[in-house]
Amino acid sequence: MEEKHKEIDRGNAVIQIKGLKKSFGDLHVLRGVDLDIFKGENLVVLGRSGTGKSVLIKIIAGLLKPDAGSVNVLGDDVASLKPKELDQLRLKIGFSFQNSALYDSMTVRENLEFPLVRNVRDLSRADIDAAVEEVLENVGLSQTINQMPSELSGGQRKRIGIARTLILKPEIMLYDEPTAGLDPITSIDINNLINEVQERNHTSSIIITHDLTCAKMTGDRVAMLLDGRFERQGTFDEVFNTDDERVKAFYDYNFIQ
Numbered sequence: 300m301e302e303k304h305k306e307i308d309r310g311n312a313v314i315q316i317k318g319l320k321k322s323f324g325d326l327h328v329l330r331g332v333d334l335d336i337f338k339g340e341n342l343v344v345l346g347r348s349g350t351g352k353s354v355l356i357k358i359i360a361g362l363l364k365p366d367a368g369s370v371n372v373l374g375d376d377v378a379s380l381k382p383k384e385l386d387q388l389r390l391k392i393g394f395s396f397q398n399s400a401l402y403d404s405m406t407v408r409e410n411l412e413f414p415l416v417r418n419v420r421d422l423s424r425a426d427i428d429a430a431v432e433e434v435l436e437n438v439g440l441s442q443t444i445n446q447m448p449s450e451l452s453g454g455q456r457k458r459i460g461i462a463r464t465l466i467l468k469p470e471i472m473l474y475d476e477p478t479a480g481l482d483p484i485t486s487i488d489i490n491n492l493i494n495e496v497q498e499r500n501h502t503s504s505i506i507i508t509h510d511l512t513c514a515k516m517t518g519d520r521v522a523m524l525l526d527g528r529f530e531r532q533g534t535f536d537e538v539f540n541t542d543d544e545r546v547k548a549f550y551d552y553n554f555i556q
Contacts, residue, residue, distance in 0.1 A: 306501060307519060308338035313471060313503045314359060318368035321354055328354050330527030332368070336471075336505060341497050343506045343518035345538075347549065350524045352507040356473045359505070360392055361385045373470060390418055393464030393502070397476040401448040401456060401463070408444045411435070411463050418467060434462040437499065438492060454485035458492060465496065472496065472504040478513045490516040511535075511550065523549075 312335040319332040328351035336342050346352045357363040358370055361377045370377045375388055401410050411431045415422060422430075435441045438458040448456055457477065464472065477493060478486035490513050497504055506517050514521055514535060521538045523531040525545050531538045539550050 306339045311338040312336065313338050313373055314505075315371040316355075316359075316368070319355075319358065319365050319370060320367040321351065321358065321363065321365050327527055329358075329365075332524075332527070332529060334522060334529055336503055338503055339497070339501050341493065341504045341506060341517050341519045343508060343514040343521045344524060345509065345511075345514055345521060345549070346524035347509060351527060352509075352524060353475055355524075356394075356475060356505060356507055360389060360394060360473065390467055391470045393461075393467070393469035393472045395457075395461050395464055395472065395474045395477060397479050401460060403448050405448075406444070407435070407440075407446050407448070407451075407459055410448070410459065411466055414463060414467055430466055434466045437465065437495075438462045452485075454481055454488060457481065457485075457489055461492060461496065465500065468500070470502060472502045474504060474506045474508075476508055476510075477506065478508065478510045483512075486510065486512065487516070489513075493517045509549075 314336040316332055316334040319329050321329040332355065344352050344355065354363060358365050359372060359377065361380065364378060372388060373391060375384070377385070377388070380388060402413070405413065408431055411434060412427055415427055415430055431444070432441065435444055438461060440455060440458055440462070443451060443455060443459065451459065474493060477489050481489060493504065493506065494517055496502060506513065508514055518535060520532065521535050522529045523538055523546065525531070531541065531546060539546060541547070
């Protein structure tokens with residue numbers, strides 16, 4: 300697989316993870332994870348359900364505490380940050396939830412305004428309107444501005460959820476199963492949008508998925524989580540060029556030809 304995005308700074312790791320461990324009782328989810336994510340890179344994290352993919356990004360965002368190891372994000376050791384410092388760091392991280400996490404009682408405009416009004420002071424009405432219109436145009440949904448989430452398709456809700464994270468201009472995007480529950484055509488649209496976001500905003504992204512089409516379309520690099528560790532990393536083709544039965548079974552399950 301050719302590298303799709305050329306502006307990757309491999310000398311600048313925006314996320315550095317070393318020796319990360321996390322257990323829940325007797326369930327050892329992460330068993331010593333090491334991983335760097337570079338400036339401008341789309342990194343796909345692959346793994347079966349329950350392997351710790353979502354736990355990993357919750358630790359990166361400071362939503363869960365690790366049992367051991369370190370996570371450094373944009374120069375900050377996440378576990379040592381005070382609550383106010385953690386809030387400031389999270390403003391630089393866009394989190395695209397699996398269910399889009401839109402407020403059902405708000406219009407699309409109000410959903411997009413909410414993080415701006417809550418986190419950025421001294422914005423004029425014109426500033427807010429311009430920001431909303433810009434992100435809606437970037438995700439191709441300007442016409443939905445006055446609609447309610449219930450009036451949108453699953454793919455549209457996903458796009459609006461991504462737009463809401465982009466409105467604060469994050470440096471890092473975390474996508475949790477971005478194509479889950481979507482039909483194949485809509486999934487391709489979302490994959491293309493993830494690439495467009497990276498190219499337009501020069502974001503660094505972690506894409507959590509078990510969808511191999513998503514991994515192949517969006518990933519500059521793929522890291523496969525197996526038995527609590529990243530056992531395989533590289534391009535899509537490098538990761539799957541193996542006789543490891545765990546990897547082959549994952550590939551076969553996805554029916555990629």
